[in-house]
Amino acid sequence: MTRRLFGSVRSRATLAATLVVAVALLAAGTAVLLSLRSDLTGQAQAEAASAARAVAVELSDGRPYDRLTGLDEDDRPVQIVDERGRLVAASEDLERVTGTGVDTVRPREDTDGREGGDAEDDSDDAKGSGGRDDDRAPRSGEVDSGTDHSTGTATIDGTTADYRFASVEVEFEDRGKFTVYAGAPLAAERSAVGTATSAMLIGFPLLLAVVAGATWLVTRRALSPVEGIRREMAAITASEDLARRVPVPATHDxxxxxxxxxxxxxxxxxxxxxxxxxxxxxxxxxxxxxxxxxxxxxxxxxxxxxxxxxxxxxxxxxxxxxxxxxxxxxxxxxAGERPGDTRFDLGAVAREHAEGRAGVTVTADAVPVAGSRAQVGRVLTNLLDNARRHSRSEVTVSVRARGEWAVVSVADDGDGVPEADRERIFERFVRLDEARSRDDGGAGLGLAIARDVAVRHGGTLTVGRAPAGGALFELRLPRDR
Structure with a gap:
């Protein structure tokens, strides 16, 4: 059943077209999903970098942790880590985080939220000044121009989601280096990719079904004339009526x-x-x-x-x-018998076959040709017999080389061949009426045989008018170099 189904051109064409479209759709869908994911991830990455850099700028200005605006956003996890890897500040609603390298979400109690320093340093200052010295100007830090990125998860207000994190470093001369982590949600990327994937899973099979159906119908329409040709050929074979012809569609294809x-x-x-x-x-x-x-x-x-x-x-x-x-x-x-490739002298063959014939004059040069000596000799015999039957008194034979050809001319002084019959006399069993009245036994095969042999040797045999008014037969064969 499978062999019969896929044994037709229409089935194979439909299958091939469907497979090609399926591969193309798979490649295009993969490219679209990757591009969409890359664009949305890049967008989230840019948002995370912008948020991290905004917090880093505020931190570099000496703003206290509790006044950093980035820590108040509900849907954006933020962490600030010192150079010893301790969490010094984080978003208020952050419950869990991965992907930043710091899993803690609550600062240690010794970081009291003042200017990014620790309690020990602040207590020393207090001992020396009786509390914080409000007249001392805070020293600003330098924000690093580079940004690193990572992917992780965060739980905010009990909701866990994927995030793209950006990290920016801020360096102070007196307090060392701090790293600000800020995340942007990847929910839009996940949602868009999921929606696109679902659409493709639903749309691609439908599109493949449409392609398969359209290809099936188109190939059926295109191949219907072929089926008509096949049916007519089968009918011709069954009836053996070679006069019938197959239908020709008007498509010019x-x-x-x-x-x-x-x-x-x-x-x-x-x-x-x-x-x-x-x-x-x-x-x-x-x-x-x-x-x-x-x-x-x-x-x-x-x-x-x-x-x-x-x-x-x-x-x-x-x-x-x-x-x-x-x-x-x-x-x-x-039957297609090959003439062979024996090399022989055409002039010698002409003299040999004209020898002993009354009224035949031969002028022959030595011209080498290749083929069957016996068949070429049969051609000369047939031409001489035909000339003798139709001549009045004289037959002239000449063999000459003309360029690439060896030319044998046989002329008689008879009545010649009418121009309208000069091709018909080379058909088998054809004899002109005048020839029949003077024929002494010919069956009308000599000239047909002569032309067939000439053609199979790569040459020609034609008839024209001789100078004496009779028939002039010219046999042309390729010269052998």
Whole structure:
């Protein structure tokens, strides 16, 4: 079931799109939460630093602990610690604190809240002056420009919450160094992050469901023409009707181009099958005539030995043998037989196949080519046979090198080939009417074989008008360097 579900392009596309969006949402959500937390924590940190520095400034001015305004705020924990780590002042409602390094929330009794000094020093002053010397000016301290931060908790009026603490140092020449701790609540940060997380946990699944549904519908709509093509191809396969064509959508996209290419393939296949059927029918017809003639002669010879036409029987047998050889060569060519890469002299092959033919004049240079010597020789034989059948008295053969090509020209002084038929004569089993009346046994395969061999050797075979008015066949093959 799982394999069937994810075996379709639509299912895989939907799953891939959903996974990509899920990863993107997870990364974006994480980035948003981290940024939100960082901003709110920074805001709380700035508030804590501002509060700590305000208390430090008041302390540096020599203001007594009980008159420090920062100690009166209900929601902001504040601690003042001397250089020996003793708590000398704290917020009135502070019940518990962590994260500042000083867990005590009540000053010792010997710190009586006067000017930040201790009881022993104040008692000595009292002994020398009969009490506090109000005429003595308090010495101011120096507030450090640096601020340290930490995170902890504090309990104020029974409520425990998270805080961001800032610490600022104040140094006096006569009393030493004091550290002021002030905290800012992180409740806004916790609340905002929690709200954002809840929204994402609810919204992201809904968004993924929407993405999955939209992708499913879009891919279904996009792939529906493909399914139409598949159904039509299945119907064509079942009916074996190659005349049918698949529907082409009006989208001008890849699917439309696929449909066009499929129809072109079907058209080529239909043409190939039709050509094959026509080939089989023509071959059967061409084979039937010599076989019937040969059988008739043999039957007559069996009944009346004196009437046996041996020359006719031999001629029919030779015609059968030639036709069978042509059909076998065409079958090998259609099967994609490679011509080989043997190097040979095209001029020598032309002279060899023209030797002994009456009325044939050969002018051939030595031009090397590569391929099948036997197949190229068959091309020259077919061209010479065709020229001999249609010439009046003379056939001229020349072999020359022209640039990258080796060119063989075979010209006759016959009536030539009409321009409208110069391509049709290279089709299989095609013979012009005039040729049929003068044909001495040709089946209409010679020129078709010649062109197929030329093309498979990387060359061409064309027909034009000869200077003497007859047909001029030109065979071009790549020269072998």
């Amino acid at each position: 890849e699917v439309a181009r696929l449909a066009l290419t499929t129809n072109e393939t079907l058209a080529a296949l239909e043409s190939s099958v039709e050509r094959q059927r026509r080939f089989v029918a023509d071959a059967s017809h061409e084979l039937r005539s010599p076989i019937a003639s040969l059988r008739t002669q043999l039957e007559v010879g069996a009944a009346h030995p004196g009437l046996l036409d041996l020359d006719g029987a031999v001629a029919d047998t030779v015609r059968l043998q030639t036709l069978a050889a042509d059909l076998l060569l065409l079958a090998r060519l259609d």
